Amino acid sequence: xxxxxxxxxxxxxxxxxxxxxxxxxxxxxxxxxxxxxxxxxxxxxxxxxxxxxxxxxxxxxxxxxxxxxxxxxxxxxxxxxxxxxxxxxxxxxxxxxxxxxxxxxxxxxxxxxxxxxxxxxxxxxxxxxxxxxxxxxxxxxxxxxxxxxxxxxxxxxxxxxxxxxxxxxxxxxxxxxxxxxxxxxxxxxxxxxxxxxxxxxxxxxxxxxxxxxxxxxxxxxxxxxxxxxxxxxxxxxxxxxxxxxxxxxxxxxxx
Amino acid sequence: xxxxxxxxxxxxxxxxxxxxxxxxxxxxxxxxxxxxxxxxxxxxxxxxxxxxxxxxxxxxxxxxxxxxxxxxxxxxxxxxxxxxxxxxxxxxxxxxxxxxxxxxxxxxxxxxxxxxxxxxxxxxxxxxxxxxxxxxxxxxxxxxxxxxxxxxxxxxxxxxxxxxxxxxxxxxxxxxxxxxxxxxxxxxxxxxxxxxxxxxxxxxxxxxxxxxxxxxxxxxxxxxxxxxxxxxxxxxxxxxxxxxxxxxxxxxxxxxxxxxxxxxxxxxxxxxxxxxxxxxxxxxxxxxxxxxxxxxxxxxxxxxxxxxxxxxxxxxxxxxxxxxxxxxxxxxxxxxxxxxxxxxxxxxxxxxxxxxxxxxxxxxxxxxxxxxxxxxxxxxxxxxxxxxxxxxxxxxxxxxxxxxxxxxxxxxxxxxxxxxxxxxxxxxxxxxxxxxxxxxxxxxxxxxxxxxxxxxxxxxxxxxxxxxxxxxxxxxxxxxxxxxxxxxxxxxxxxxxxxxxxxxxxxxxxxxxxxxxxxxxxxxxxxxxxxxxxxxxxxxxxxxxxxxxxxxxxxxxxxxxxxxxxxxxxxxxxxxxxxxxxxxxxxxxxxxxxxxxxxxxxxxxxxxxxxxxxxxxxxxxxxxxxxxxxxxxxxxxxxxxxxxxxxxxxxxxxxxxxxxxxxxxxxxxxxx
Numbered sequence: 001x002x003x004x005x006x007x008x009x010x011x012x013x014x015x016x017x018x019x020x021x022x023x024x025x026x027x028x029x030x031x032x033x034x035x036x037x038x039x040x041x042x043x044x045x046x047x048x049x050x051x052x053x054x055x056x057x058x059x060x061x062x063x064x065x066x067x068x069x070x071x072x073x074x075x076x077x078x079x080x081x082x083x084x085x086x087x088x089x090x091x092x093x094x095x096x097x098x099x100x101x102x103x104x105x106x107x108x109x110x111x112x113x114x115x116x117x118x119x120x121x122x123x124x125x126x127x128x129x130x131x132x133x134x135x136x137x138x139x140x141x142x143x144x145x146x147x148x149x150x151x152x153x154x155x156x157x158x159x160x161x162x163x164x165x166x167x168x169x170x171x172x173x174x175x176x177x178x179x180x181x182x183x184x185x186x187x188x189x190x191x192x193x194x195x196x197x198x199x200x201x202x203x204x205x206x207x208x209x210x211x212x213x214x215x216x217x218x219x220x221x222x223x224x225x226x227x228x229x230x231x232x233x234x235x236x237x238x239x240x241x242x243x244x245x246x247x248x249x250x251x252x253x254x255x
Numbered sequence: 256x257x258x259x260x261x262x263x264x265x266x267x268x269x270x271x272x273x274x275x276x277x278x279x280x281x282x283x284x285x286x287x288x289x290x291x292x293x294x295x296x297x298x299x300x301x302x303x304x305x306x307x308x309x310x311x312x313x314x315x316x317x318x319x320x321x322x323x324x325x326x327x328x329x330x331x332x333x334x335x336x337x338x339x340x341x342x343x344x345x346x347x348x349x350x351x352x353x354x355x356x357x358x359x360x361x362x363x364x365x366x367x368x369x370x371x372x373x374x375x376x377x378x379x380x381x382x383x384x385x386x387x388x389x390x391x392x393x394x395x396x397x398x399x400x401x402x403x404x405x406x407x408x409x410x411x412x413x414x415x416x417x418x419x420x421x422x423x424x425x426x427x428x429x430x431x432x433x434x435x436x437x438x439x440x441x442x443x444x445x446x447x448x449x450x451x452x453x454x455x456x457x458x459x460x461x462x463x464x465x466x467x468x469x470x471x472x473x474x475x476x477x478x479x480x481x482x483x484x485x486x487x488x489x490x491x492x493x494x495x496x497x498x499x500x501x502x503x504x505x506x507x508x509x510x511x512x513x514x515x516x517x518x519x520x521x522x523x524x525x526x527x528x529x530x531x532x533x534x535x536x537x538x539x540x541x542x543x544x545x546x547x548x549x550x551x552x553x554x555x556x557x558x559x560x561x562x563x564x565x566x567x568x569x570x571x572x573x574x575x576x577x578x579x580x581x582x583x584x585x586x587x588x589x590x591x592x593x594x595x596x597x598x599x600x601x602x603x604x605x606x607x608x609x610x611x612x613x614x615x616x617x618x619x620x621x622x623x624x625x626x627x628x629x630x631x632x633x634x635x636x637x638x639x640x641x642x643x644x645x646x647x648x649x650x651x652x653x654x655x656x657x658x659x660x661x662x663x664x665x666x667x668x669x670x671x672x673x674x675x676x677x678x679x680x681x682x683x684x685x686x687x688x689x690x691x692x693x694x695x696x697x698x699x700x701x702x703x704x705x706x707x708x709x710x711x712x713x714x715x716x717x718x719x720x721x722x723x724x725x726x727x728x729x730x731x732x733x734x735x736x737x738x739x740x741x742x743x744x745x746x747x748x749x750x751x752x753x754x755x756x757x758x759x760x761x762x763x764x765x766x767x768x769x770x771x772x773x774x775x776x777x778x779x780x781x782x783x784x785x786x787x788x789x790x791x792x793x794x795x796x797x798x799x800x801x802x803x804x805x806x807x808x809x810x811x812x813x814x815x816x817x818x819x820x821x822x823x824x825x826x827x828x829x830x831x832x833x834x835x836x837x838x839x840x841x842x843x844x845x846x847x848x849x850x851x852x853x854x855x856x857x858x859x860x861x862x863x864x865x866x867x868x869x870x871x872x873x874x875x876x877x878x879x880x881x882x883x884x885x886x887x888x889x890x891x892x893x894x895x896x897x898x899x900x901x902x903x904x905x906x907x908x909x910x911x912x913x914x915x916x917x918x919x920x921x922x923x924x925x926x927x
Contacts, residue, residue, distance in 0.1 A: 057837060078841065085839025096834050100534040110838050112530055118521040157838075 004164055004197045005031040005054065010063030012049050012220075023049040024060075025220035031165070036191045036198045038211030040240070042247060046220040047201045048169065054199065055088060055167050056080045068164055085114060089158030089166040089196075093173035095150040097142040103153045104138040110161050128156050131193065132186050148179030152186050159190055166190070168200040172207045184210045205244055209237035216243055223247065257358065261365035268342070274822065274908065275334045276374050278815035282327045282808070283378025286416050287409075288386045289316050289804045294409030295390040299399050304786060308793030312800065319801060320419065323808045328423045330812045332430050335367065337819050339434055341826060346435065347443030360432040367431065371424050379416065383408055396796045398788065461511020468504035471497050476870045483641050483878035498867065502551055505863060506544040510537040528840065528848040535831075535852055539824060546816055547860050553813040554864035554902075555871070557806045561894040562872045562887060564802025575791050577719060577726070578684075579784040580667045581750040582757065583764045584722035588746075588778040597747045601767070604774055611763040613754035616662040618720055619744035620653040620731070623704055627652060630702075631691045631730070639687045639729065641878045653731045653746075654704075655682070655720070656739045663720060666752055672716070674735050677708060681715040684728035692730065704738055721748050722782040724790065757785050810897065813860070814905035821853050825913035832917045849913055857906045861898070 012024040023046045031037050041047045052058035054065055056072050065072050067087055075083060090096075097106045104125060111121045129135045132152050137145050145153070151171060158166050168187075172180035187210060190196040202208050210233065216224040224243050228236045265272060293313040301309065339346070349359050387406060394401050478494035514537045518524050524533070587597060596617045601608050608615055628636060628648030639647045660682070661671040674680060679702055681692050692715045694700075702709045720728050753760030761783050772779045835845055876887065 055837070081836075081839050081841040083839070084837070088839070090837050096830075096837075098531065098534070098831055098834065100538040100831075101530065105530050105534070108525060109531065112525045113527055113838075113840050113844065115526060118525040121525055 002033040003030050004033045004035075004068065005199065006064075006066040007050075007054070008064040008066070010050075010053060010060045010065060012046070012053060012058070013061045022220050024053070027217070027220070027222055028063075029215060029222065029225075031197060031199060033197055034191070034195050036187065036210070036212045037200070038208040038214040039199065039201045039217060040203060040205075040208050040214055040244070041217035041223070042203065045217045047203075047217050050217065051167055051169055051199070051201050054165075055090065056084055085110065086161065087164045089161065089163040091151070091154050091158050091166065091168040091171045093170035095142070095147070095154045095174070097150055097154055097157075099142045102139055102141055103134065103145065103149075106142070106153055107138075107156045107160050110157060114161070124160060125156070128160060131189055132156050146179065147175050148182050151175060151179070151183050155183070155186055155190065159194065159196060162194075164197065166196050166198045168198060168202075170202055170204075171200060172202065172204060177206075180204075180207060205237060205240045208240055209233050214240060214243075216247060218247060257362050258365055261362050261369060264342075264345075264362070265366055265369055268338070272338070272370055273912065274815060274818045274905070275338065276370055276377075277908075278330065278334070278811055279327075279371065279374035280378040280381060281811050282323075282330075283375050283416060283420060284382040284385060285804065285807055285811075286320060286323065286327075286419065287379055287382030287412050288389055289800060290320060290415050291382070291386045291407075291409035291412035292316065292389070292393060292800070294411060295386055295393065295407050297407065298390065298401050298403060298405045299394050299397065300402050301397070301399060302789055304789040305397055305399065305793060308789070308797065312793075312797045315797060315801060316804070319805060320415075323805070324419045324423060326808055326812050328426060330815060331423060331427050333816060334819050335427055335431060336434065337823050339363070339431065341823050343438070343443045346438070347440055350440050350443065356435055360435045363431050363435065364428050367424065367427060371420070375417070375420055379413060382412075382416075393796060396799070397792045458511045458515045461508040462515050464504055464508035465512035468501050468508060471504065472501035475501055479871060480874050480877070483874045499548075499552070502863060502867075503544070503548045506547040506551070506859070509544070509859065513537075528835070528844055531831075531835070532848045532851050535828070535848075536855060543820065543856070546820060547856070550813040550816060551860035551863045551867075553809045554861055555867045557809040557813070558864060558868040558894055558898075559871055560802045560809070561806040561897065562868065562890050563875050564798050564806075575784065575787050578724065579722040579782065579787040580719050581722055581784065582753045582760055583751045583781055583783040585749040585751070585764070585768055586721070586746075586780045586782070587748065588780070597749045600775075601749070601771055604771060606767050606770055608767065611753055611755045611760050612751045614666050614750075614752040616659065616666055616750050618655070618659055618663060618748045618750055620655060620746045621739060621742055622651050622745040623654045623732075625652045625654075625702075625704075625732075626650065627730075630695075631688055635688050635691045651745075654738075655731050655733050656736045657733055658736050660718075660733045663718070663750065666750060667718075669718075672713065672733075674713075674733070676735060676737070677710060678712055678735075679704075679709040680713055680733040681711060682718045682720070682728060682731045682733060683715060684717060684719040684726040686726075688730045702732070704734060707738075709734065721750060722784060722787065724782075724787060761785055806894075806897065807901070810901050811905075814902050817857055817860075818905045818909040821856055821909045822913055822916065825849070825916045829917055845917070846914060849917065850910060853906065853910050853913060857902070857909075861902065 007027055007029050009026055009028050010024055011022070011026060014021040014023055027046075027050060039047050039050065049058065053060050054067075054072075056075070060073055063073070067083075070083070072080070072083065097103075098109070101109070107125050107128070108121050111124070116124075125138070126135075129138055132155060134149060134152050134156060137149050137153065142150050142153075151174075158168075171187075172183060175183060184207060187198060187200075191198055198211075200207070200211060208214050212228050214226040214228075215222055216226070224246075226236075226239055226243060231239070290313075293309050296306075296309050346359055346363075349362070350356065386409070390407075391401070475494045475497035478490050478497065482488070482490045482494060510533075514533050517529065517533050524530055585597070595603070596619070598608065598615050598617050626648065627639075627650050630652060636647050657672075657674050657680075660680075664671050672680065681695065683689065683692055696711055696713075696715050699710050699712060702711070718728060718731075719726060720731060751760075751764065753764075755763070764781055764783065768779050768781045771777070832845055832849075836842075872887065
């Protein structure tokens, strides 16, 4: 299967001579097309840094990241904007919709900056909105929508350009359990019927249990990897919990 | 310790304070400069009239300074309110850490005082430098020499500035304390969440209101053009009220209307960040329309003050050489029934007229019972009516004997004229009746005097008959001398040219007039050219300085409000721009959208103000055109220069600092 994302021995160091923080020590992994990968880890483990590096918002200290066939660590800032625009979709914890725009306009934004014609914009938004169940809220402003609706609109915005990779940072972090479940179902729709490749950072085991494969990160290294395989979600959830408890009670399990 | 916190805060928020500081400095500088004019004048060789003019100027400046202070006071309160709002979270943190509100207010107070003191010092320093330069300009306008250049510091003006600005700060301090007391902790801590609820108006309604505002403005324009700023009556009041309402509605509905309009052009709306820009404007303009209205009106005052203030100059002080063609004119009132000419009567009193006058020519105007309305058109009468309260149509036209005209012409070194027995000649120096006069000459209009028919055959003469502060000859008809035999003049005056120096001549003229007035008991007045020169210089000075003073203050006040608003808005929008970057919008596009937003905020109030002032200024000019021809080209250039420099400067500062606000915050966010 085609590989979408290749992370090769990356390292990220913050700070200057006085104080150095190794946010990422040495991480390598691959994501194939159509995969739904979760990244878990405790606070400070480096998972958000990893996501920022992959999303080209931050740059790595050493190592390489390839998305498709392009090495993003070697791109210049002008190329990066273009790359982000065309190859990546983002979903954030706090939705990050523009509150001055309607849902429709929020979803249209990535297309307008690529100068897609209004007719094409309309047909693409209509189609995607139906799949995500947000046709009714298209004319509403973010403050008129529920959190779950806002997050699904954010999904639509991330998906509208048919990116190679969707990066989700704690997407259920600000949602209640019902809204979380609806959102994750939407993720499954994106993943299965639209063949979206999703990389999701979370520290919530329930959210993570929707993924096909989970990478556990601790202190800037990959600590464990779980593959769902033929397990149903509940079994997978229990396996995740086991690893999480191992991660948490680390006095007995010094790495 | 609080001092340390305050100092740190000032340093940290230097960018927020920058515009504020700059504006305060300008304010103090202007205040000092225009209040120190009199003190500066010691280095000029001034005459008595000029000295009086300066005292008058100083008093006027004092009065206007109170007004300026009120404007600057509002600006400071407004700016402070903005700065506090930007720092809600920080203030909330102090309270959470256990400070009481009094202490927080004290920290704010120290900051305000620190900035204020610095700005005051900087402003005074700048003011002292600028006032030296202004002295040269003053001397130039007065047409006097500088005795010797001295570096002058006016302690009077410093004290005055200190008192005024100290008072203003006191008000700000009280206001700040009140604001801090009023806030709830929860609101402070969540201050950076959306500051204002998005109130969205029906866009259709906006469009209707927008059209309504245009209609209302149109009515206001029609009223003011009709009124011409001459009568402060109901029409004038109605025009001002309608104009204000129209301006308010215009900004109230503008963004909604624009949004509606742009949305209807889908291929434009859904391109690049246009949609984002329009929505940004629409979301903010709901709260910004009040300030945009105020700014627009302030800009109107700026442009109006500068343009008309400087145009009046031309009317009042036009060209003294032309409005005062003789060294002196002696007017005698009440009694034209002297029996002899004025010059003869003076000599008969034993006064030495010929001792200093090379030429002394009588100018007697006669009343031939010809009313203005019987000779001039209704348009001219209406035009003339604008500048006087008397009933112009019922007034009589003056008649002048040919021999006196010729003497006057020769004194002004102009060729003499001859008239046939049945010919008459028209003279004028005001513009009001020009159209009528040209027409009368063209059609050789006839005139009946004492039952005899006369005809105008020669071109009309542009001629100022007596010394006056402006062109004063509305229309004077010249007839051959035979028509005046056995008639008494309606008014008498005497034009003189000296054979001695101007100073000596003026003194002797003054002396002679006094003596003549005492012996005959007649009311008299002398108008000398030298005095007109000084007075016109003085008036020019007073009007220009007041116009520049008020104009500049309004200009910096409005520009500063806009700048602060836009800066704070950029800070509020950091997250939005960060998001745009994440979804791959290029820097160039972001810069462009920011530029457009700020430009719209700066340009729309200015554009409306310019339209308002074109109407207003042309109304004023239409009234003044009766008095003199006005060329406002140079004023327009000057005002344009001021606007471009100050308003444009504020715009650029706002744009570049906004750019760095949204850039910096994003980068520091990255490091978190």
